[in-house]
Amino acid sequence: MHEFASARQPIEAMIKSDDLECLLKQAEAIHGHLCPMVSLGVKAGQYAMKFLDTGSTGMEEVVAVVECNNCFTDGIQVVTGCTFGNNALIFRDLGKTAVTVALRGNGRGVRLAVRPQYRDEMFARYPAAGPLFDKVVVQRNATPEEEHHFHHLWPAMAHKELDRPLEEALTIQEVSLKLPPFARIFPTVVCSQCGEGVMEPRVRLVKGQPTCLTCAGAEFGELTGQGIGCGRS
Ligand SMILES: [Zn+2]
Numbered sequence: 001m002h003e004f005a006s007a008r009q010p011i012e013a014m015i016k017s018d019d020l021e022c023l024l025k026q027a028e029a030i031h032g033h034l035c036p037m038v039s040l041g042v043k044a045g046q047y048a049m050k051f052l053d054t055g056s057t058g059m060e061e062v063v064a065v066v067e068c069n070n071c072f073t074d075g076i077q078v079v080t081g082c083t084f085g086n087n088a089l090i091f092r093d094l095g096k097t098a099v100t101v102a103l104r105g106n107g108r109g110v111r112l113a114v115r116p117q118y119r120d121e122m123f124a125r126y127p128a129a130g131p132l133f134d135k136v137v138v139q140r141n142a143t144p145e146e147e148h149h150f151h152h153l154w155p156a157m158a159h160k161e162l163d164r165p166l167e168e169a170l171t172i173q174e175v176s177l178k179l180p181p182f183a184r185i186f187p188t189v190v191c192s193q194c195g196e197g198v199m200e201p202r203v204r205l206v207k208g209q210p211t212c213l214t215c216a217g218a219e220f221g222e223l224t225g226q227g228i229g230c231g232r233s
C-alpha cells in the first residue's frame with residue numbers, strides 16, 4: 001500500500017536543518033508579505049519545535065499559546081503547525097509578542113518573548129525604516145515613492161533579521177504548562193429562524209426555540225485587530 005507523505009514533511013525537515021529562509025517563504029504564503037515580525041515568529045517557532053524535538057500533525061499533540069495577534073503569530077502558525085483551525089493554537093489576549101510552545105503529553109514547554117528593546121534596536125539598524133513605517137503603516141499617508149521604498153526595505157529587513165542571533169531578539173525560558181483539555185466536539189443544532197447549523201453551546205432559546213446568536217441579536221466574542229472583544233450583528 002502506498003504511504004502518503006504529509007505535506008508538512010518539508011516543513012519538519014526545514015525545522016530540523018535550521019532552514020529559516022525556506023520556513024520564511026512558507027510563512028509568506030499565508031502572511032501575504034514579509035516583515036521583521038513574521039521573521040521573528042518563524043525563528044521562535046523553529047527554535048521551540050527543535051528544542052522540544054517534536055513534529056506536528058495538527059492533532060493538538062503540540063500546542064502553541066500566543067499572547068498577541070500580530071505578524072509574529074503567522075510565523076508561529078506555519079512553523080509549529082498549531083493553527084486557528086486545528087485548535088492547537090491558543091490565544092491569550094495579553095498584548096505581548098510572545099509564544100509558549102508545549103507538548104500536551106507532559107506539559108513541557110518553552111516560552112519565547114520579544115525583548116522590549118528589540119524594536120528600537122532593529123529600527124536603529126535600518127535608519128530609513130522607522131520614519132517609513134510610521135508613514136506607510138501607522139499614519140497611512142505615504143507618497144507612492146515612500147510606499148515603494150517601504151515595500152522593498154521591509155522584506156529585505158525580514159531576511160536580514162533571520163540571520164541575527166535569536167537571543168538578541170527573544171528571551172527564552174523553559175516552562176511547564178497546564179494545558180486546557182482537548183477541543184470538544186459539540187452537536188449541531190439548527191437555528192429556528194435562519195435554518196443554519198450552530199454548535200450547541202452557541203444556541204440561545206428565544207420563546208423556547210433554538211436560535212443562533214445572530215438571529216437572537218445577542219453578543220458574541222469577536223477577535224479583531226484590537227484583540228478579543230464583544231461583537232453584535
Ligand atoms: Zn507582517
Ligand SMILES: [Zn+2]
Nearest residue numbers: 191194212215
Ligand atoms: Zn439564525
